[in-house]
Structures are given as C-alpha cells and as structure tokens.
Amino acid sequence: MDFFAFVKPKNELEASSNKPENVPFVPEEMWVKCPKCNAMLLTTDMEENLHVCTHCGHHFRLSVRQRIELLADRDSFREHDAELTAKNILDFPGYDAKLEKAKRNANESVCCGECRIGGIKTVLCVMNAEFMMGSMGTVTGEKITRAFEYATDAGLPVVVCTVSGGARMQEGILSLMQMAKTSGAVKRHSDAGLLYITILTDPTTGGVTASFAMEGDIILAEPDTLVAFAGPRVIEQTMRQKLPRDFQTSEFVLQKGFIDAVVSRDKLKSTVARLLKMHGYAEVE
C-alpha cells in the first residue's frame, strides 16, 4: 500500500461520509469525487492510475492533452490545422457567446495530428468534450476529413478517439453534412487499404456515432462508455419507460455485436500498438 492508502475509502459507505474537510493535511483541490462510487480520490493517485477510479474502476473523462499523452509516444505528437476554428456561419442566436466560452479551452471540438504509437507513425484525432461537448461543427468535420485525406496520401493508419454529444445544431444543415463528408474521407482511406481504429470514449452519441465512430475497421471502447445514436433521454421520452441499467454501455454494444472489444485504459495504448503492428505498419527509426 502506498503512502496515501490511509485516505483511500474502502467501500461506498465509508466513501460517502469521507468528506475532504474531515481529512486533515490534504487541501480540497487535491481531491476528486468519483461520480460512480462516490469515493474521494487523491488527484495524485488519479494521475498515476490514468484517471481511473482506484476504487471502482470508473474511467474519468480525459482532456485532449491527457488522451494524447496516454496514446502517443512521448513528445511525438505534431498537431495539424491547429488554427482552424469554429465560426457562427449561420448567425445562430446565442452561438457567438457559446463559442467565445468554448474557445478558452480550444479552437474546435477535435484535435488532429500525427504521432508515433509504439514507434509507429499514425494520424491521431482526439475529440474534445470540453469544447461544446464534442459536438461536430463544420470545422470539426473539416479537420477530421483533412486528417483522413492526409493519412490516405501518406499511407498512414488513423486512430480516432470519439467523445461527442452529436451534431452541432447551431451550424444547422452544414453540421449534418459533415457526417457525409467525413464518411467519404473514411471510405477513401479504407479503399486505399489503410487501417482505421476507433476508440469510443464516454459519451459517443448522435451524428458522430452515425458516421465515423462506427466506421472503424476495428472499434474499441473504454469500459462503461455511453455508445448511442439516440441518447437515453430521447428514448425514454419516446418509449415512456425507464431503460435497463446497462443499456447503451460499451459492454452492451459489445454484446450486441457492434464493437470489437472493451479495453481498459491501462491496456489501450499497447492494444493499439499491437494492432498497428499486426497490420504491417513498421516502427520508424
């Protein structure tokens, strides 16, 4: 047991009474509460454990930077099209303010670039939950399309980490069209005989599910990830009934036959690296 073991909650009952202010010597900002089991977790422990709850295994959402650090070899990521940024193209009411807020975090809801994974040159796209819940706007679609076109020209495999609330309604029909545009780019990459691996992370829904998220040659998902076309709230409204507990989790869609494997975060990079190798991509240097 490590040094902080004494503050690790042992069960849920203990966790719920274990408020940070009751524990001396540890400032509040060093704690985070697990939304699944309510355990109070030390941020230092969390970082060491790849932001997976040490208590129940819940996978916390990663930032783009954290996701790239998880998958790409150290310092190997080079971003493409970083300057491309969302605009209020339809003059949609209230969208400017939302964009302004979102742009404090990033320029768009996806970060695309090139890196090495296990020494293998790969195009990597990581969606950003902190930018308007990873919604797909025209620039999101454009960046993903460019990433696939670049990979097709360069003969590289593509790994996309999805997290999305769906299409971005403030960009109307132009946002919907990105589903077709990205799918076309994926198809061309596929027709060129190149490998595309999708990593579904929580939540992956709507127009992203109904386009490039479901188009990978190999589709992996993190545990307990929401994978849906219509989200649970929409379905509950239509059906007027409560949905089963595990409905639309990655384990559920695995059982239904729509993804290849559920992979825990600690095995994600090695799994991707092995798959890349098995498809004949060679390590550089």
Added chain:
Amino acid sequence: MSNAAKEKDKEKESFPAYEKVMAARDSKKLTAVDYISKMFGDSFIELHGDRRFSDDKAVVGGIAMLYDTPVTIIGIEKGRNTKERVERNFGQAHPEGYRKALRLMKQAEKFHRPVLCLVDTSGAYPGIGAEERGQGQAIAENLMEMMTLKTPVLTIVIGEGGSGGALALAVADEVWMLENSVYSVISPEGCASILWKDSSKAPQAAEALRMTAQDLFDLRVIERIIRQPRADDQAMFESLKLLVSRTFEKNLALDTAELTEQRYARFRRIGAIG
C-alpha cells in the same frame, strides 16, 4: 430575402420557415408511394427485406421503368391514413430499413441502374430495438457506401428531411427539395427544447436552423427546388420525371470513377476552409 425584410418578419411575429415545417408535415400531402405511382405507374415492382432481420415498412423500395430505363427507387413512407401510418411507423425507419435501402442500392450498382431516393422522415426511429440493432452503425454504413456507389444516385426530399435518418438516403450526386419541404440537423422543437428549454419556441428555432428549401439552396447544399405538385397535376409529375431522366442520363454518361469523384467533391466543399 433581404435582412431588412427579415427584420420586418420578426416584428410581425410571422415565421415563414415554421410554416414550411408545418406544410412538410401535413398529413394530407403526397407520400413516397404516391410519387412512385404518379411517376412510374404500374411499372413499379416492390422488393422487400434487408436479408438480415426483417422488412421495415417505413422504407419502400423496388425497380420501375423510367421511360426505357430501369431504375431503383427507395422511399421513406409515412403512410396516407392512420392504419398505414402505424404500419409504416410514421416514416421512422429502424436499422433494417436503412439496410434494406443499402441492399437495393448495391443491387442497383451491380446492374448499373440509377437510384432515385425519396426522403420523407422526421428522423430515424429512436427506440430500444433500433439502438440494439445498431441504428448508428446502419446509418454510418449507408453514408460510407453511398459515397462510392458506382451508379448515379439522385435524392428528392418530398416532405421532412429529418437529420441522419434522412441523410442515410441522401449521399447523392444531386439533392433536390420540393418547395414545401424542410431538411435539418434537428427538429425545431428538439432544438428549442435543448437550447432554450422551451419547445414552444420551435418557430424561432426553425428560422435560426435555416431548414427550408430556399435556405438550403442558398447554402449550396441542394441543387434544385421543385415546385410542389398537386395530386391531380399529372403534367407536373411528367416534367419531374423528365428532369429526373435527364439527370440520370447525364450521370450515366460519366465514367464511374468520375461520377464518384464528383459526388465526393459535392460534399467535400461543404464547410471547407480556404
């Protein structure tokens, strides 16, 4: 419409876009099977089933003669009366509907037969069975496969074009819309309730979403706006048929590589930067 005119509309609290939404949803308007019978008469032979799970009656498909040319027709059908509407699931397809459509498109590709899609849906069905059977995957596969389908594809939105469920039949060489049809990423009600927590603001949302045929034409997302035909206006159906036939002729003359290249370029430029 000029900005000044738009401002005036707002003052009067009139919502022309929402009127189009209402017209597109009008239960008395013609449905896909009406267009098929008026344009192709009794030459239409219906083909059923996705060969995987079932026959989704929200999607009607088959082969018909367009003058001397056999064509594949795939339509989303809402039903013309209460009984039919229940049977057709109000034009909300399940994954098997999209898979049936793809099967018929692949069949058309094999025989180099042009494909005409008629879209009229509020959206893909959001239900337990639809999710269990991969609604997202079914739509995604259509988007991918249609993009490189080696035969001409033409889509006409004849009523509602509801989001991904409509797009799954609209990755085409050209997309046309009837003047009283709409095509949108989300319903105005859904948009208003998510953004403004008030579905009664749907008329405002309809304006903001830019979902009318004219909006889409201005945004260069569609190629043509078609005058709304009345049921008894056979001359209008004849001219629509002629227009469809000319478009297919033009695209059949292209080399298939060129055809799919043009289709890709059509979508590639939407939202392209620089």
